[in-house]
Amino acid sequence: MSLAIPDRDWYKAPVGAEKLWIGLALFWCFVMSLMMPFWHFRGKQNSRGEAYAVKPLAFLERTEKFAAANKVGEFNGMPVAEPAPGGDAYLIGRMWSWYPVLKLRQGETYRLHLSALDLQHGFSLQPLNMNFQVLPGYDHVLTITPTSKGEFTIVCNEFCGIGHDKMIGKILVE
Amino acid sequence: MSSIATVFPAGAAPAPVPQPGAMRRCDTTGLQICLGAEKFIKFNAVAAVVFLLVGGVAAILLALTRWQAVHLLRVDWFYRILTLHGLNMLIFWILFFEVAVLYFTCTVPLKAQLFSRKVAWASFSLMLTGALMVNTVILQGKADVLLTSYLPLLAHPLFYLGIILVAVGTLTGVFNFFATLYTAKRDRTYEGSLPLVTFGATAAAIIAVVTLLHGAIVMIPTFTYSMGWTAQPDPMWYRMIWWGLGHQSQQVNVCAMVSIWYLIAQLTTGAKPLNETVCRGAFVLYILFINLASAHHLLVDPGVGSAWKIWNTSYAMYLAVLASMIHGFTVPAAVEVALREKGYVKGLFGWVMSAPWRNPAFSGFILSLLIFGFIGGITGVTLGTQQINIIAHNTLRITGHFHATVVGGTSLAFMALTYYVIPLIFRRDFIWRSAARAQPWLFGGGILLVSLGMSFAGSLGVPRRNYDIEPAGIFGPAAHLFLGIMGVGAIIAVIGLLLFVVLCVGTILFGEKNAGRPMADWGTAQAMAGTREGSLAHDHWAMKGTVALTGVFLACFAVYYFANWKALADVWPVR
Numbered sequence: 001m002s003l004a005i006p007d008r009d010w011y012k013a014p015v016g017a018e019k020l021w022i023g024l025a026l027f028w029c030f031v032m033s034l035m036m037p038f039w040h041f042r043g044k045q046n047s048r049g050e051a052y053a054v055k056p057l058a059f060l061e062r063t064e065k066f067a068a069a070n071k072v073g074e075f076n077g078m079p080v081a082e083p084a085p086g087g088d089a090y091l092i093g094r095m096w097s098w099y100p101v102l103k104l105r106q107g108e109t110y111r112l113h114l115s116a117l118d119l120q121h122g123f124s125l126q127p128l129n130m131n132f133q134v135l136p137g138y139d140h141v142l143t144i145t146p147t148s149k150g151e152f153t154i155v156c157n158e159f160c161g162i163g164h165d166k167m168i169g170k171i172l173v174e
Numbered sequence: 175m176s177s178i179a180t181v182f183p184a185g186a187a188p189a190p191v192p193q194p195g196a197m198r199r200c201d202t203t204g205l206q207i208c209l210g211a212e213k214f215i216k217f218n219a220v221a222a223v224v225f226l227l228v229g230g231v232a233a234i235l236l237a238l239t240r241w242q243a244v245h246l247l248r249v250d251w252f253y254r255i256l257t258l259h260g261l262n263m264l265i266f267w268i269l270f271f272e273v274a275v276l277y278f279t280c281t282v283p284l285k286a287q288l289f290s291r292k293v294a295w296a297s298f299s300l301m302l303t304g305a306l307m308v309n310t311v312i313l314q315g316k317a318d319v320l321l322t323s324y325l326p327l328l329a330h331p332l333f334y335l336g337i338i339l340v341a342v343g344t345l346t347g348v349f350n351f352f353a354t355l356y357t358a359k360r361d362r363t364y365e366g367s368l369p370l371v372t373f374g375a376t377a378a379a380i381i382a383v384v385t386l387l388h389g390a391i392v393m394i395p396t397f398t399y400s401m402g403w404t405a406q407p408d409p410m411w412y413r414m415i416w417w418g419l420g421h422q423s424q425q426v427n428v429c430a431m432v433s434i435w436y437l438i439a440q441l442t443t444g445a446k447p448l449n450e451t452v453c454r455g456a457f458v459l460y461i462l463f464i465n466l467a468s469a470h471h472l473l474v475d476p477g478v479g480s481a482w483k484i485w486n487t488s489y490a491m492y493l494a495v496l497a498s499m500i501h502g503f504t505v506p507a508a509v510e511v512a513l514r515e516k517g518y519v520k521g522l523f524g525w526v527m528s529a530p531w532r533n534p535a536f537s538g539f540i541l542s543l544l545i546f547g548f549i550g551g552i553t554g555v556t557l558g559t560q561q562i563n564i565i566a567h568n569t570l571r572i573t574g575h576f577h578a579t580v581v582g583g584t585s586l587a588f589m590a591l592t593y594y595v596i597p598l599i600f601r602r603d604f605i606w607r608s609a610a611r612a613q614p615w616l617f618g619g620g621i622l623l624v625s626l627g628m629s630f631a632g633s634l635g636v637p638r639r640n641y642d643i644e645p646a647g648i649f650g651p652a653a654h655l656f657l658g659i660m661g662v663g664a665i666i667a668v669i670g671l672l673l674f675v676v677l678c679v680g681t682i683l684f685g686e687k688n689a690g691r692p693m694a695d696w697g698t699a700q701a702m703a704g705t706r707e708g709s710l711a712h713d714h715w716a717m718k719g720t721v722a723l724t725g726v727f728l729a730c731f732a733v734y735y736f737a738n739w740k741a742l743a744d745v746w747p748v749r
Contacts, residue, residue: 002369002370002371002433002436002437002439002440002445002446002447002453003205003282003283003369003370003371003437003440004283004369005283005364005365005366005367005368005369006366006367006369006370006450008366010367010450010451011450011451012449012450012451013451014449014451014452015449015714016713016714016715017507017714017715017717017718017720017721018448018449018452018503018504018507018714019714020721021499021500021503021721021724022452022496022500022503024728025496025499025500025503025728026496028499028728028731028732029488029492029493029495029496029499032488032492032495032555032559032735033488033492035559035739036484036487036488036559036560036561037484039560039561039739040480040484040560040561043561043742043743044743044747044748044749045561045564045742045743045745045746045747045748045749046480046560046561046748046749047473047474047480047483047560047561047563047564047748047749048479048480048749049474049475049476049477049478049479049480049482049483050476050479051476051477114476118326119324119326119327120324120325120326120327120409122567122568122637124568124569124635124637125746126635126646126648127634127635127648128635128745128746129565129569129633129634129635129745130564130565130745130746130748131474131563131564131565131566131567131568131569132474132564132567133472133474133475133476133567133568134476135409135410135475135476135477136326136409137408137409137410138410138476138477139476140475140476140477141476142748142749143748143749144746144747144748145746145747145748146746147746147747148746153646153647153648155635155637155640155646155648156637157567157568157569157637157638157639157640158324158568158639159253159320159324159327159639159640160327161318161327162249162250162253164253164639164640164641165249165640165641165642165643165645165646166645168645168646168647
C-alpha cells in the first residue's frame with residue numbers, strides 16, 4: 001500500500017520482469033548518452049556555443065562596415081551583403097528586423113556572427129528549421145555551410161515585443 | 175457504496191485514540207485526519223482551482239488567436255494573456271495544489287499533526303498576496319514579458335516582487351512539511367519507514383527547495399535592477415539561473431504527479447508497489463540527477479560549450495529519465511498485479527478491460543500516465559538531446575512537449591486526485607457524477623490534440639510565443655491545419671477544464687454532505703470469489719501486459735529518437 005508504512009523488510013533487490021525493464025531502460029539511457037558525443041565528433045550539425053563578448057554598438061559598427069564593403073544589391077530596401085567564401089558574415093537582430101540580407105554560395109563555409117542590439121532574439125532559419133539563440137552582448141559564431149539553394153527566411157522565435165511576429169530576415173543561397 | 179473500504183483493510187481496525195479536537199477519523203478510509211492540515215488543504219486546493227480557471231480562460235483566448243482562421247486577440251493582449259496563462263497555470267495552480275499535497279502526505283499517512291497552523295497561514299497569505307500582485311500587474315499591462323521575463327525585457331517591479339512572495343510563501347509551506355516530518359518522527363506517530371506517497375512528496379519538497387533558491391538568486395537582482403538600484407544582470411546568466419527555477423520546478427511536478435499515481439492506484443484498484451526499493455530508488459534518482467536541467471534550455475545558446483551542454487543534457491547517463499521509465503513500469507505493473515490477484519487473468523490485457531474505467535480518478539490517472547509517458551516523455555528527451563535541439567528550439571514543438579507533461583500529465587493527475595480530495599476532505603459527494611466520469615476524457619483528449627497540433631506545427635518551423643505566422647509568408651496549409659487542430663483540441667480541453675471547475679465549486683457548495691458515512695463510491699475493482707490478495711506476490715513475471723506495453727513504449731521511443739537524428743542530418747552542416 002503506497003499510503004501505508006511499508007513492511008520492515010522492504011529493502012529488496014529487483015527481480016523478474018522489473019529487473020529486466022530496469023536493465024533495458026538503463027541500456028537505452030546509455031545509448032542516448034553516447035549518441036551526443038558520437039555526433040559531436042562524427043556528425044555535421046553541432047551547437048558549440050562559440051561566442052565572444054561584444055558591446056552592441058561595436059557589433060553594429062562591424063556589421064555596417066561588413067554590409068558596406070560586401071554590398072552586392074538591395075532586397076526590399078535592405079542591403080544584400082555577400083561575404084567571401086570562408087569569410088566572416090555579420091547579422092544583427094534588433095526590434096524588429098534582421099540586418100542585412102545575406103547572399104551565400106552553396107557548398108561554401110562561412111563564419112556567421114549573430115548578435116542582438118536590444119533584447120534577446122531567436123534566429124530561426126526556415127524552411128530548414130534551424131534555430132539558435134541571439135543575445136545582446138554575445139557575438140555568437142556559427143560555422144555554417146549552405147547545402148541547398150534558394151531563398152531562406154529568418155523568423156524571430158524569441159519574444160521581443162509587439163512587433164516580434166514581423167521581424168523577418170532573408171538569406172539567399174546561389 | 176462500501177467497496178472503497180475494501181482497499182483499506184486498515185479502515186476496519188480500531189483507530190488509535192486521537193488527540194482531542196485535533197483529529198477526526200475518516201468515515202471512508204478509517205485514517206486519522208489532522209484538522210489543521212485539512213483546513214489548509216482546503217484553502218490551498220480552492221486557491222489552486224481559482225488560478226486554474228484564470229489560466230484556462232487565458233488558454234482558450236490564446237488558442238483562438240493562434241488558430242489563424244480565428245485570430246481573436248489584439249497583438250498587445252495576446253502577449254499579455256500569454257504572460258497571464260504561463261504564470262497562472264505553471265506557477266500558481268500547480269504550486270497551490272502541491273502545497274495541499276504536501277500537507278496531506280506529511281500528516282494523514284503518518285497519523286501526525288501539522289507542525290504549525292501559523293506557518294501555514296503565513297505561507298498561504300504570502301503566496302496569495304504574491305499571486306494577486308502578479309496578476310494585477312499583468313492585467314494592467316505593466317508586465318508583457320511572458321513567463322520567462324528574459325532580460326533585457328523589463329517588467330514593473332511588483333511583478334518580480336510578486337513572484338518572490340509566491341516563492342517565499344511556497345518555501346514556508348515546504349518548511350512546514352519538513353517540520354511536520356520531524357515532529358512526527360520525534361513523537362513516534364508512526365514506526366518504520368515513510369509510506370511511499372510521503373517519500374515521493376519528500377523528494378518533491380527537496381527539489382522544490384533547490385528550485386526556489388534558484389528563483390531567489392535570479393529574481394532578487396532582477397527586482398533590484400527594475401527598481402534602479404543595481405546594474406542589469408547578464409542576460410545569459412539570467413537564462414541559466416532562471417531555468418534552474420523553470421525546469422527543476424517541473425521535476426517537482428513530476429515527483430508530485432508520480433506520488434499521486436501511486437496513491438490513486440491504491441485508492442481505485444488496491445494496487446501496492448511491487449518493490450518499494452525500486453520505487454523509492456527512482457525518486458532518489460530524481461533528486462540526484464535533475465539539478466542542472468536548465469541546460470535543456472541553453473542547448474543552442476552562445477557562451478556555453480559542447481562539453482558543458484552534453485554533460486548537463488544527460489548528466490552522463492540520463493538517470494532522471496531512467497527514474498521516469500522505472501515509474502512508467504512499476505505503476506501500471508502494480509495495477510495489473512492487483513487486478514490479476516482479484517481474478518482478472520484473461521490473456522495479456524483482460525485486466526485492462528475490467529479496470530474501473532467509470533471512476534474519474536482512475537481514468538484521469540491512466541490518461542495522465544499515458545500522455546505523460548508516450549507523448550511528453552519521448553518528445554522531452556528527444557528535444558532535449560543536445561544537437562537535436564537545433565531543429566526544435568523555440569518552435570511549437572517545445573510547447574507541444576510540455577503541454578503533454580505538465581497539462582496532460584501533472585494537471586490531469588491533480589484533477590483525478592480531486593475526485594477523492596473533495597469527498598474525503600471537504601466531505602461532500604460530487605454532484606453531476608455522469609459529467610464527472612466524462613471530464614478526464616474530455617480534458618485528456620483535448621490536450622492530446624493540443625499537444626499533437628503544436629508538435630507537428632513546430633516540426634514545420636512554426637515558432638512558439640508568436641502572435642501571427644502570416645508576416646513570415648512561408649507557412650503553408652499544413653502549418654495552418656495543425657494550428658487548427660491545436661485550436662479544436664484547446665476548445666475541448668477548456669470545456670473539460672470548465673466542467674472540472676463547475677463540478678468542484680458546485681460540489682463544495684451544493685454537494686450532499688457525507689459526514690458519518692463512507693463517500694459515494696466512484697467504482698473500484700472488486701475481487702472475484704475465491705481470490706486472495708497477495709497470491710501473485712512471488713510471481714515476478716505476472717505483469718505480462720505491462721511488459722508488452724513498456725516494450726511498445728521503448729520501440730516508439732527509439733523510432734522517434736532516431737527519426738529526429740535523421741531529420742537533423744538533413745539540415746545544413748553547422749558547428
